Amino acid sequence: MSYDSAKAAFADLGVDTEAALNRLADIPISMHCWQGDDVVGFEQKTGSSGGGIQATGNHPGRARTPDELRADLEFSYSMIPGKHRLNLHACYLDTDQNPDRDEIEFSHFAPWVDWAKDQGLGLDFNPTFFAHAKADDNLTLSHPDQGIRDFWIEHGKRSRDIAAQMGAALGTPCVNNIWVPDGYKDTPVDRMAPRQRLENSLDAMMATPQDKAQVLDAVESKLFGIGVEACTVGSHEFYMGYAIRKGTLLCLDMGHFHPTENVADKLSSVALSVDEILLHVSRPMRWDSDHVILLDDAILQMAQELVSADLLGRTHIGLDFFDATISRTAAWVIGTRNMQKALLRALLAPWGGLKSAENNLDYTSRLVVTEEIKDLPYATVWAEFCDRMGVASGQALVSDLHRYQASVAGRG
Template sequence: MSSGYDSAKQVFADWGVDTEAAIARLKDIAISMHCWQGDDVVGFETQTGSSGGGIQATGNHPGRARTPDELRADLEFAYSKIPGTHRLNLHAMYMDTDATPDRDEIEYAHFAPWVDWAKAQGVGLDFNPTFFAHSKADDNLTLSHPDQGIRDFWIEHGRRCREIAAQMGAALGSPAVNNIWVPDGYKDTPIDRMAARRRLEASLDAMFADPLDRAKMLDAVESKLFGIGVEACTVGSHEFYMGYAIRKGTLLCLDMGHFHPTENIADKLSSVALSLDEILLHVSRPMRWDSDHVILLNDDILAMAQELVTADLLGRTHIGLDFFDATISRTAAWVIGVRNMQKALLRALCLPLDQLRKAEDTMDFTTRFTLTEELKDLPHGAIWAEFCARMDVPTGQTLIRDLDSYQASVSSRG
């Protein structure tokens, strides 16, 4: 224990906060790190091509992972700089196989190397069907397409992804969250939104028809406000999926970039938690709506973490990240993003909740306001540094040197 931590520990104790309990709780919070930051959402079905479907990574910083082995090496480096044990969020387009199955033909064997790697690393896996970057998604319509044949193709893809996720969860002893997001929508104003949404609902019902063990796999559905090419109408809106998740008992994914820029996503958590058993978060930074920037330790992230703690939702919420920036080191983006989420959670875990709740319950809003401002001056950095030291990961200048050194080692990738 450093002298700096010992002093900070006492400062927090004076406020009634047990920093040891906060560190212990933070250590157990697993964050699902998204694979697609490492290769600009290209995937390994082919080595070239556009991601499409409203998905776009900008920039050409050297060092993009081009193979599963390169991506896994980058992930291992990133995890070594992040305190705690976490998860990997894998998309179906990241299969590792010499075979060339179409999306409706993929099997667990095409992802077995990822499971073997996850076992060796001690990380859990989550999964996502890939409903974009495919000729049958060129119209930005998949599960809601008017053509039954197109819908059947994507329904089968979704079914197979659920089965793959369940096998992953069984192999790793931890349920894989299988998250459904489709780019479906219209560039200009549609005549019949209801027909499209009925088709989407029926396709989802067909995809979820076979019940799978929730100890192995958890279904989640994700909404979006709009996307490139679907500016006028997104079929899978927030209202659509919130109702669907409540009716069908799936998880609801709240992506911080998928709402109006002025909406407070943290405010939604306690509302949806009254009707849902579990929630999935995709934590992002929408500088200009869904621009998916690397998350900062800013007010939005602090508010999200505080809501998770104060509403006692940590045990019911799966935290995943979703950003991709090809203008900077991809491994550094992972490391800084995950660590910022952890820093926000630590700050929330170090709140004197009894004092804050007492002030609020007695309608002493002056004291509540004063407390929240004074607490910003507490030495959170010393608690974070102690947590990192116990987890044997670097901070400060040492971290920067490690990130720079690794980036230099991969910069020669074409």
């Protein structure tokens, strides 16, 4: 089918494909750096791999240096239509120095900022509260030892300052997302004390006001992780309340809830209480297993909620998966494009008519239309989008992904 024919098919339902394509081109996806090297990072100091962070597999081609990671990212972005962002963890510093986490500075990340400028990308940031000797107890900001808490508070302060400088240098707010692995493997007798310590530590980290034109603070919950099966200090309820009281963004990670929960359903409820939302889009096959996202019901529902509830302007979309059983660059490309495909489908829905039917309690018409539109030629509109953006689609994409993977497969 030609694009003109597809355009006419959508127009019959009152949908403007040109408006949808223009809107999609303006939606940045924050692609996560840690897919490219299995969450290893580039610190010279080494620590544990605790906190429930684990990449599975040993596919050839893992990036070993910042330059290799940036080369992989450049290729991946070239396969993804539109202009996007990079989500950088604090353990991905690029420096010959050897700072500990409580000593990091903006200069340690300056090469990333220079590269982002050259690539026309925005940057987001995350303090790294895992894979460190002072996180081996799976307690950081909530640790009963004041000295350990102070270490991590200082790390958080420095990360926040670095994020603000990134935002200022690039002219776009840097989302600084705070997630800690804190919790208990077995049932604690006192849940209040660690949560009070966590709240006090977060308050200390964010005591200095920052310009929201430069940095946006976000807090991220989790249901459980490896080693914290019995209790996660930073639960959804904890951070929901914190975000409302303190005015931060609330991060909803699709892998951080019970597998039967519909995370898309949370968006409209959360949006009534917080100004902005951060999404970490993932695919939890069992728990927080962080598989590469598919164009499945969970992703489609998430995109539909963002568009239907008019939340795109208040939501920062980031990805969070790490799969080392397949080509890491292909994982970035597939996952990001699937998020864009889901958004395109949502933008191509006749929301006016559907909402009118629902408000009139005409559930029959609602069901008929939502089922009929599944047969519309979305693939043709997506191919048009890729063509306009100068990126491959279909079999040409497969060839390009295989060609690049072959070029990096020899990395030791």
